Amino acid sequence: MNRRSFLKKALGSFLTIVGLSGGSYYYAREIEPSLLQISNETILNTKIPNEFNHFKIVQFSDTHIGFNYTLEQLQTLVSKINEQNPDLIVFTGDLVDEPHTYNWNEKLVDILGGLDAPHGKYWIYGNHDHGGYGTDIVRNVMDKANFKLLKNEHATISVNNAKITLAGVDDLMLGRPNLDTALNNADSNLFTLLLAHEPDFADTTKHFPIDVQLSGHSHGGQVRFPFIGHLYTPAYAEKYVQGKHILHNEKLHLYVNRGIGTTRLPYRFLCKPELHVFTLTNN
Known part of the structure; x- marks a missing residue:
């Protein structure tokens, strides 16, 4: 049985189980999607200046x-993020599920x-940001919310004259990502962090002077089972699904965020929504 057939059969089996088990259905739809996990990670790299410790x-x-996923839930998320006292905030794509049908308003x-x-x-x-016109x-x-878009470009973040580079690429599925353009005139000696929506883009990133890539897109599979793992992930999130991955002789560290909301199916099972908090250090 090839992977495609297995995924179809596994997903069908899951839906059957959910249909038969009211408790599982209720948990996966009503409880786990609201169980936010805050994942704290330390990024250790000798290129990080002392000022960024x-x-x-x-x-x-x-x-x-x-x-x-409602605006009320987003408001709660914003409060959770601010409670972390971040120095920098990054969003790695897919703000609204269907931009062409969403009721856009100033509250967002x-x-x-x-x-x-x-x-x-x-x-x-992300792909949903480009989708639906x-x-x-977006x-x-x-x-209007004072977020700076990094579409095949980079920014220099400074603390007391010390610097790191933050780069970002366009969506891989519906955009035109270009790392050469994103890093144009960037100082390759600086610690460099890349935002890329699709995690499998790391197989391209590893050939560039990037130290860390932050991605989303996969939702961690959204539905996972013990010993089996995820049942399905979208294109370009099939190799790196969640968590930390070390590539290219430890030169590139990839972190895949499980995301906040859901898509296609309104369930999460053994795959809680995730907020990442990264602390930089050089020692």
Whole structure:
């Protein structure tokens, strides 16, 4: 049985189990999607300047607002993020599930605008942001909320004249990612962190002077089982599904965020929504 056939059969079996088990269905739909896990990670790299020791970066991803994820829930998430006292906030794509049908309003801008980080808020496009003719709409909302888009470009983050590089690429599925353009005129000697929506892009990233890649897109599989793992992940999230991965002789560290919301199916099972809190250090 090939992987495609296995996934179809496994997903069918899961839906059958869910249909037969009211308790499992209730937990997967009503409880686990709200059980936010805050994952704390230390990023150790000798290229990180002393001035950036204990510098805190919060990553959130894949909110998919509108598909069983409400603005009220987003407001709670914003409070959780601000409680972490981040120095920098990054969003790695898929703000709204279906941009062409979503009822856009200023409340979303106000909520996102409430996120606070002294060294800025940055974001990249996900496939759902480009989908449904949402490209310009999503950008307009994020601009109003004071998020800086990194679309095949980079920014220099400074603390007392010490610097690191934060780069971002366009979505791999519906955009045109270009790392050469993103790193144009960037100092390759600086510690460099890349935002890329699809985690499997790391197989391209590893050939560039990137130290860390932060991604989302996979939702961690959204539904997982003991010994089996995830049943399905979208394209370009099939190799690296969740957690930390070390590539290219330990030169590149990839972190895959499980995301906040859900898509396609309104369930999470053994795959809690995730907020990443990264602390930088050089020792």
